[in-house]
Amino acid sequence: MKFEQCKQLFLPRNFGCESGIERLNNGGLHISVLTRMPNVTAEMIAWWFGDYMQTTEHYRLWHPRDHVWMDWADKQPGTHLGAKHLVHEYVGGKLYKLRIHFIPPDQFFEDEVETDPESLLLCAKLTFLNLPIETTRFVHAVRNVEGGCEMRSNFWLGYIDSPLWLVNQIGNLSITRKIGATHALGRAIEVHCHEEMTNLAGFLPRLYAGEN
Numbered sequence: 001m002k003f004e005q006c007k008q009l010f011l012p013r014n015f016g017c018e019s020g021i022e023r024l025n026n027g028g029l030h031i032s033v034l035t036r037m038p039n040v041t042a043e044m045i046a047w048w049f050g051d052y053m054q055t056t057e058h059y060r061l062w063h064p065r066d067h068v069w070m071d072w073a074d075k076q077p078g079t080h081l082g083a084k085h086l087v088h089e090y091v092g093g094k095l096y097k098l099r100i101h102f103i104p105p106d107q108f109f110e111d112e113v114e115t116d117p118e119s120l121l122l123c124a125k126l127t128f129l130n131l132p133i134e135t136t137r138f139v140h141a142v143r144n145v146e147g148g149c150e151m152r153s154n155f156w157l158g159y160i161d162s163p164l165w166l167v168n169q170i171g172n173l174s175i176t177r178k179i180g181a182t183h184a185l186g187r188a189i190e191v192h193c194h195e196e197m198t199n200l201a202g203f204l205p206r207l208y209a210g211e212n
Contacts, residue, residue, distance in 0.1 A: 027174030028158035029181035037201035038148040042120035049080040092188025097129040134161035157181035
């Protein structure tokens with residue numbers, strides 16, 4: 001699925017690839033991860049990102065081995081929208097220092113988004129903390145189901161956006177995308193996402209009940 005086809009996340013059907021990695025014909029890499037989350041709701045996940053997660057200690061709960069440090073920039077109480085999540089985390093054994101900019105879903109989906117209390121769309125653009133070049137876009141699409149919820153996480157690597165025209169031209173060449181967005185990196189992201197979201201599902205219902 002190319003990023004331009006991401007509206008398929010709204011379709012009430014299974015995808016051809018629920019979890020896996022695919023090389024796109026534009027050179028980019030698409031990673032999809034399905035996480036089933038028993039006893040968790042979309043509301044709980046919105047609360048985790050918008051209200052609760054405020055400190056490195058909270059962040060490390062999410063993935064004790066890989067998560068190292070976090071802070072927020074431009075964070076408003078009660079919402080993740082517009083905020084930049086500043087993190088240091090290990091992915092595939094390598095330390096990354098990242099800025100994750102959470103944006104309103106309509107920036108990805110245009111007018112396709114409708115408010116639904118039984119679902120949640122977490123949309124973000126990712127850059128490095130010390131390099132203002134967007135390299136990745138992702139969506140965590142959450143739907144409540146019987147007994148909990150399902151999260152379909154989709155990452156698109158190699159979509160370069162920079163203030164510099166030349167960086168955009170070179171960075172979005174098919175060959176450049178293939179060099180930067182390797183299958184090994186995609187696999188590491190797939191594993192990391194599955195681990196952290198499965199871990200979140202394990203403690204979030206109890207945490208949410210205790211705090212609310």
